[in-house]
Amino acid sequence: MTVQQHQAMDQTVLVYEDDPGPPPGAVPVRHPVPQLETQPFPTAIAQPAPQPDSAGPGTAAFRYWVAADALSSASRMWGSLVPSGTQWVPSVGRVLTAHLDEGVDLNAFYTRTSLEFFHQTVAGVEVFSAQSPEVVRHELGHAVLDALRPQLFHAAMHEGDALHEAFGDISALLTALQMESLRVTVLTETQGNLELSSRVSRMAEQLGWAIRQLKPDRVDPDCLRNMSNTFFYRDPVGLPPLGPANTLTSGPHSFSRVFSGAFLKIVAGIFRQQATQDQAGLAKAAEIAGRLLVDAVVAAPVVAAYYAQVAGHMIAADQRRFGGVHGQSLRSAFVRHGILSLEAATSITAAEVARRGAGIAEATPGGSDDQGLTTVTIQGMAYGVKGPLTLSAPGEVRRFGIAGSAPAGGSLRPADPEQVATSYLEDLLRRGRVDVPEEHRSDTAVVDDNPSRLKTHEIVRSEATEGLTLVRRCFD
Template sequence: MTVQQQQAIPTVLVYEDDPGFPPKVNMPVPHPVPQLDTQPFPTAIAEAAPQQDGAGPGTEAFRYWVAADSLSRASQTWGPLVPTGTQWNPQVGRVLTAHLNAGDDLNAFYDRRGLWFFRRTVAGVTVAACESNEVVEHETGHAILDALRPQLFNAASAETAALHEAFGDISALLSSLRLESLRIAVLAETQGDIEVSSRVSRMAEQLGWAIRQGHPNAVDPDCLRNLANSFFYRDPVQLLPNGPANTLSSEPHSFSRVFSGAFLKIVAGIFRQQNLQDQAGLAKAAEVAGQLLVDAVVAAPVVSAYYAQVAGHMIAADQRRNGGRYGQSLRSAFIRHGILSLEAAASITEPEVARRGAGIAEATPGGGDDQGLTAVTVQGATYGITQPLTLSAPAQERRFGIAGSDPTGGSVRPADPELVATSFLEDLFRRGRVHVPEDHRSDTAFVDDNTSRLKTHEITRSATGEGLVLVRRCFD
């Protein structure tokens, strides 16, 4: 393309990944005007499109184009990787719509009606979630995974919820690595060691800074979360419901770091296996890792110890697609984070993958919300609720007999579905994340009515009219 042709392409100013860590911020750069109607994941923005006039940071026009660039790039990242025919969850409709000014908060969420981005002024800095590519690409990642595996939306399981959050951060990572400029910058910053902390591993630096002003230990020191970490798997049933950012808890964003940390090491390992460790090699490594993840989440049964099943199916996908070329990188990353025990990683052999191959090959995206889940009913009185409460517990048949590492040696025995579901429910109540309508509360109700805390779940009447059910409102 000639210089004249490049100059003729209409552009808008955007951030490439995040506004950056105040007071130092990243410089906006020109990008081609994004196309939102990208198949198979078309998107839209509720607000009217502004002029392409080069408006800078802090303006509504700039925020619009950053969000549009992010939505477009996330769609372009995942579109080529998903099975043919994949579409948004039916409740979303044909187009996923983003709302850029949803209210006063330091948050964003996906709720099957769209993407919602909030903003707040902190220490004189207006922090708009839609102004961060990483935040927008994270939330779009939730919608992508919901298109692939809608069963995860209402599953009463800390591990499936955490996989959703990990997928969001991975969505931001892979979308960033689509840009040659960022790949070059990361290679320079890390001196080619992709698994160390870098501009693309650090998620949402500005939002993390803003949260830290009021809650100093709630997020990482230099970002919201960092994929460059060493968190080691524990059964979330055994973890505390909350904790400071330097510890691991069952809270889904916290526990997500175990899987996203392993995924960054997978990208790094695949990159080291490329013929050339240059920006093109990094692009290839990101694409390969993303493809294996998509294959795995489509095929992996929804069970307790879900991380291990996804890990096993990534190894199986590599065996089918690449003849096992990247198996060592995959096993190493999952072992280092305890997602697979040593014996589990060794058990996923080529003959074992071949033996399970028919079931894996028949796996398709989508399906009903309750597919693979089992109803677990608990006494409502235990939770200050007037009627019995039904939860959707993960209970599909395991394809691989594998599990995570027990820190004392060997494998963790996966918890039974009822324990997984009730533990998840109790942690939601402990974190004040459940909305319980007044008419479902008993005299001993202990519901947290703090209106500033987003309720990710609610108690509602069963569709059958018998009892109550726990349903998810959103992923934030």
């Protein structure tokens, strides 16, 4: 151990544990000086580290240590769960760098080269997205899922985007549950029923407060998104692209709540199965749920009914790792949110998992971006784009012939890849999220040039084909 590391162990910094909450904000706590060089997910902050112990809320030094602590804790949490050999996608480089204040916005991004955070003054209060550990851990979650499943980055499918958003919120939840102090707080707050709304289920209270002042119907009444919810699965192909926060839409943040809601119930269910109903039991439950999720996203094929596949693979992972002891908690949560139909949930038997075992065991994290995706070429004219346009549609074969619930009961029939991809493009355009450069626009192009609207995607000339293609810039 170096002299600096010894010093760092003695020194502390003031940080927030989860989210500062609405103004005036929470009282910070003391943590040891965070280490960003954690393997296998090292991070960095694009500015010099200030002196530890140097400053409290309202200063740049304080924001630095809050973000550093959030990055370090989330990296360590995921690092303990992912298969060995997992690393950031190549474009990130060895270290994922965070830029804490890139200008005015109430948002944060993962761009595949870095994490970017912003600030905005709302009702006289300056709100920095990097000052919320929950927002920082959400963004880091995007980078971790990208490392595990890079195929989701450009895939034109609602459920891939939504799983990314759910994974981000789960990243914040599981990292918070690594802290004994928060586990004790949450057990008191929920009286041991983790399904209830709590400090860890309420995502990004401060950013939620800020957005609520400007666009009140965009966020939950008490935070940005609450994982304690009852949103029931619908095929996103049939949902509207936009709507108030109390409705389910195909928008990735809205639709993510179906999966993250089920995940909170899974943590709650596995906790009820623990020998001790205390903070140690809760730590164990969170770790098991995280492990099953990582196994599932590595093994689940990228298909149209993707939520059902990830759910089925969590049940299979539990069978393989733990002999299926958490099966009831998993099935019950996925059925209650409609992610699995009843017949789907009951069809994943031990024998069925054993029969499919080889394919699951062979799955490894990473791989090329287009692995398992199929190219769909559409006429761009109908979308205001000149010439043919290619989309990366989900093209893998479903494992376990399972699907989500149909509203009247039974299973939904998943849409075909072309339908999924075109519906996805149409929704992006209807939400104004695609940057279509001037030279690619048709005469009747519907273009949203509002500079304040984030463009998550762009139309570019394809390197592989002659025509144009849809690519992602970032997750927000």
